[in-house]
Amino acid sequence: MRLRPSFIALPVALALGGSSAAAAAPAGSSAPPLGPDSPAKIVAKVALPSAGAAREPGGEAGWQLVWADEFAGSSIDRAKWDFDRDCWGGGNSERQCYTDRPANAAVAGGLLTITARKERFAGPALPAHMRTAPDKAAERATRDYTSARMVTRGKAAWRYGRIEIRAKLPAGQGTWPAIWMLPEEQAYGAWAASGEIDILEAVNLGVACKECPGGRENTILGTLHFGGQWPKNAFNSTETNAPGVLDGFHTFGIVWAPGRIDWTYDGRVYATKRRGEWWSAASRDPDAPFDRPFHLILNLAVGGGLSEERGVKGVDETIWPQRMQVDWVRVWQCRPVAASGASCKGDR
Template identity: 60%
Template sequence: MTIQKFSTIGTVLVGSLAVAASPAQQSSEDGWTMVWSDEFDGSKIDKKKWGFDVDCWGGGNDEQQCYRDGNRNATIENGALVISARREQATGAAWPMHMRGSVQWPNALVTKPYTSARLSTKGKAAWRYGKFEIRAKLPQGQGTWPAIWMLPEKDRYGTWAASGEIDILEAVNLGVPCAKCPGGRENTILGTLHFGGKWPNNKHKGEEVRFPAVLDGGFHTYAIEWGPERITWQVDGKTYAVRTADEWSTTGSKARGAPFDQSFHLILNLAIGGKLAETRGLGGVQLDGYPKRMEIDWVRVWQAPDAKGISAGTGPEQGGK
């Protein structure tokens, strides 16, 4: 979910396909085997599957939220995970845990005007290759930045972005007035890869497409199919982007497929503000309409036989081994 620039390709996805089949049906019909999931059917967030980032770093994007781990910002409601961004001041660590305590990144505090939550499977489950499906309902409003994405369990090829980043779904400022958008409101979704060298020598390749159905107030299924030679992005079962191995690389290795040949974990978060959101749409962050809610109905991870062109890989990998 790191800041990036895109060019609109003009693709319009005008609607959704039928509601996704059950896991058993999908496994039977398509040859996929589900290896990990969270249906959010319990009363509490499963701490064996999800951990929380707790900081006010802003992701390197000048985001305006502090991430917290209490049920005020993340909870289970009616069989769904709900991440709530609230307009309320909070103070916390200026840097993420792995950067704190050095001369360059001291244990400083910072105060931000919003709170939210960022959950990940880091240290609990990570996967190399497969199909990743997340059924979610996204918030609307200027300054909102929901994201479903993946980072490497270990920085095998170096720090960001040499070891890669996979953005399954991002959207900013959904629903705000947009003269170029079908229906006159912002309805763009984005899918992106980050790779290349360590910042600032990083690169990216991504697509952003118009998806008017995202504004219907319902759930939609965002997915990637990730294999050694290609990564495919889908929404409600319809492909809107494909990247192949000859399009990505890393300064950390000459091996074909690197850096996307290692284990990645999943991340779910709702950011407020930041460079990408605040420089688009109406600009800045709209102050009313809080709390903003990102709802996740379920998360499912599948693997397939090699015959489908996607290696079964090694996932899920407990502890990222």
Template identity: 60%
Template sequence: MIARLVLLAALLTPVAAQAAPSGPGWQLVWSDEFRAPKIDKTKWSLDVDCWGGGNGERQCYTGRLRNARIAQGKLVITARAERTTGPALPASQRPDPTQPGALVTRDYSSARLTTRGKASWRYGRIEVRANLPEGQGTWPAIWMLPEATTYGTWAASGEIDILEAVNLGVPCAACAGGKEDTILGTLHFGKPWPGNTHKGTEAHHPEVLKGYHTYAIEWQPDQMIWQIDGQTYAVRQRSEWWTSGSATPGAPFDQPFHLILNLAFGGDLAETRGLKGVSNTNFPKRFLIDWVRVWQKPLLTASIAPVDQARGQ
């Protein structure tokens, strides 16, 4: 009962007024305020697999309501400690994507939502207001992958991590409040794996341990800017990234990317920080998303993926 009351209080947190980003020229081109009774399948797909993201994660992603649903105007992604069976590989890696192929069973379930094939953008400002889960092994993420592997397989075509956090709230000697409060903003690029590389920033923000915050990236042709609640904590210049697939300045981050929201559990990053490994205490874990908004400046985005024009506003 206590857990239910805590969840209800979090869900009923007042919604911030919708406002355009600072500066002229921004237009809202896509959003989800999660006011419908169900997840909008014209905007989102749910991945179903137990692959582990290539990071040794311990969850199976499902399409079940118990792992992803709308409640009180929030998207609720829930990780549960429960034996779950599903495809060993994601659809993109199966010989026949329509068939599940080999199956595997894992000890946790969760959800991963993506706009792949439904909405993608080149440049702009992506904002997500969210309440992050805590606990050893938790790994919520707001990130983007290319709509097409124009420059080659991962990570030659790039990856944009708007927000990652692992093991929030667990004991942390290096954190001012004694609890893990680190958020990460990262770009992945270079050559196809295993020749890939990355540039990232880790920043301590104790406020993320309580309530909702707006996580954003401002993606420009010549730089990327990461923000929390409108405050910049990381900047990357175009000269810092590259791809083996092109000598064009700005590549691979000059192509349309789609958005992903997921809650992983365990895996390489989560299990090597904090207390190490994972903890089964205080389940289920919930990643709450109040809204998602994508802003663009028309003069900056002269070439937009056709799917965006169809789905805009």
């Protein structure tokens, strides 16, 4: 989920092949690692792997469950989740105000439901970390949509592990569901110097798409943001077509270890990024900034740069409300055991 100052909306550019592909080569190749002089925007496109053709971390020994929310109660567990409450627009010119109202986020029937609604709403113009001064705290904004952005910030954060979320995504032009992570502390500086891990993003699912299998938008994205503080930031993203993504619930995840992050869809790794495919302006450690604890974020945005620049453009005002439903969130960490067969240490 790209965070940028509200006055800027940068397009997503593709850096495929040529020097960009060479710069992003995995560790162990002859290509140099990425750095400040490398392309700021790299997007690779891959095919989903078939059964047996990719790592399946859920079948490995040694994973220990360390945190979970099964959404089994009748209300959101405030010991696990907090809410962002603002009408900032995420730095992407998104169109919603985020609230903590049950109308926008609620638990029932074993599911968390985040609902984006078309309704006028007023709230703080800036996110909490930007409204510490009295004049900033007093600024208000009014938007035409509401939604929710739930965070584990201050309650749970992890450095390394296997993180999976089983969710059902919304459809329509202007929808932007996201499952992602931000650093618990900005050890290397303000965004994006301290990093961002996007486990899952999708925009405009189900909208007509000539390039997509089946003729409908079914692209999912996994992305890292890093480098320096905006505007000297960079990102490295992988996109894949997931033709069944709108058929119901699917599991989105990452496996994060020192120097390596894998992205999974329904348990299979479809993308991998290694040290050398990201960089830090504030550290010479090749694992930085992805060597510190990160917290989890679940949100459903309305509009914004990524969604409005793709598909048929803009926001379809006739499709609301739209919902992202979450069956469960689970976090494991690797406790390797002496056993035959695959271990959670994987190919490290």
